[in-house]
Amino acid sequence: MSNKDWSAAQYLKFEDERTMPARDLLARVPLQAPKRIVDLGCGPGNSTAVLAARYPDSHIEGMDSSPDMIKNAKVALPHIEFSVEDLRSYSPSSSVDLFFSNAVFQWLKKEERISVIKGLMGTQPSGGVFAFQVPDNLMEPSHVLMREVAASGPWAVTLRTVGRDFFQSPQEIYDQLKPLSSEVNIFRTEYHHSLEDHKAIVEWVKGTGLRPYVDPLLPQDKEAFLNEYLKRLESAYPKLIDGRVLLGYPRLFVVAVKK
Numbered sequence: 001m002s003n004k005d006w007s008a009a010q011y012l013k014f015e016d017e018r019t020m021p022a023r024d025l026l027a028r029v030p031l032q033a034p035k036r037i038v039d040l041g042c043g044p045g046n047s048t049a050v051l052a053a054r055y056p057d058s059h060i061e062g063m064d065s066s067p068d069m070i071k072n073a074k075v076a077l078p079h080i081e082f083s084v085e086d087l088r089s090y091s092p093s094s095s096v097d098l099f100f101s102n103a104v105f106q107w108l109k110k111e112e113r114i115s116v117i118k119g120l121m122g123t124q125p126s127g128g129v130f131a132f133q134v135p136d137n138l139m140e141p142s143h144v145l146m147r148e149v150a151a152s153g154p155w156a157v158t159l160r161t162v163g164r165d166f167f168q169s170p171q172e173i174y175d176q177l178k179p180l181s182s183e184v185n186i187f188r189t190e191y192h193h194s195l196e197d198h199k200a201i202v203e204w205v206k207g208t209g210l211r212p213y214v215d216p217l218l219p220q221d222k223e224a225f226l227n228e229y230l231k232r233l234e235s236a237y238p239k240l241i242d243g244r245v246l247l248g249y250p251r252l253f254v255v256a257v258k259k
C-alpha cells in the first residue's frame with residue numbers, strides 16, 4: 001500500500017463518475033430519517049454531499065485517513081464535521097443510524113475488512129444500516145495490465161508485493177454479516193464510462209488504483225511505467241465511433257440492516 005497521501009485534485013478529475021455509485025448505493029438505503037450518519041472514507045466530501053442532499057435534517061459526519069481529502073471536504077461542506085481518522089481504529093462517539101462508505105473498504109487488507117464492518121455494526125441500534133460499495137474491477141484490463149506492467153519492467157522487484165487483495169465474494173459477505181442483520185442486500189452494477197481517450201484511463205487510475213504502483217518509483221521509472229501501461233491500454237480498449245473509449249467498471253454494493 002502506498003504511504004503517500006491521496007490527491008483530492010487528481011481524484012476529483014472524474015467526480016461525476018466516481019459519485020454515481022454513491023447515489024446508487026444511497027437509493028437502496030431503507031431509512032427515512034436517520035438521526036446520525038457517518039460517511040466512512042468520505043474522500044473530498046463528494047459522497048457526503050450526496051448524503052446531505054437526501055438527509056438535510058440528519059447530523060452527518062465524515063472521516064477519512066487522508067489529510068488532503070479532509071482539507072478539501074471541509075472547504076466543500078463547511079457546515080459538516082470532518083475528521084482525519086483511520087477506519088481500523090475508528091469508533092463512533094455515539095450511536096450511528098447509517099454508516100455509509102463509497103469505494104473505501106477495498107483499501108483495507110482482506111482480513112481487516114469484515115472485522116472492521118462487524119465492529120462498527122456492533123455499535124449500531126437495531127434497524128441501523130451499514131451500506132458500502134467497492135469496485136469489483138481487479139479482472140478488468142485496466143487492472144490486469146497494471147499488474148502485468150508491474151511484473152515485467154526493471155521495477156518488478158520494487159513492486160513485487162504491491163497490489164490490493166481481491167474483495168470477499170458476495171457469499172462470504174452474506175455469511176459474515178447475516179448473523180448481525182435482519183437483511184443483507186447485495187447487488188453488482190457494471191458501469192461503462194465513456195472517457196475522452198486512453199490517457200484519460202491513466203488519469204482515472206492515477207487517482208486510485210495506480211497509486212501504489214507508481215508512488216514508490218523514481219521519476220524516470222514512473223514515466224516509463226506509465227508509457228508502457230498506456231501502450232497496453234491502447235491495444236486493450238478499442239476506440240468508439242467518436243474516438244472515445246469505454247472504461248468498464250463493475251462494482252459490488254452491500255446494504256445490511258442491523259438486527
Ligand SMILES: C[S@@+](CC[C@H](N)C(=O)[O-])C[C@H]1O[C@@H](n2cnc3c(N)ncnc32)[C@H](O)[C@@H]1O
Nearest residue numbers: 041042043047064065066086087102103104107
Ligand atoms: C476512492 S476514495 C472514496 C472517496 C469518497 N467516499 C467517494 O465516494 O468518492 C477512497 C478513500 O478512502 C480513504 N481511505 C483509504 N483507507 C482508509 C482507512 N484505512 N481509513 C480511512 N479512510 C481510508 C482514502 O483516503 C480515500 O479518500
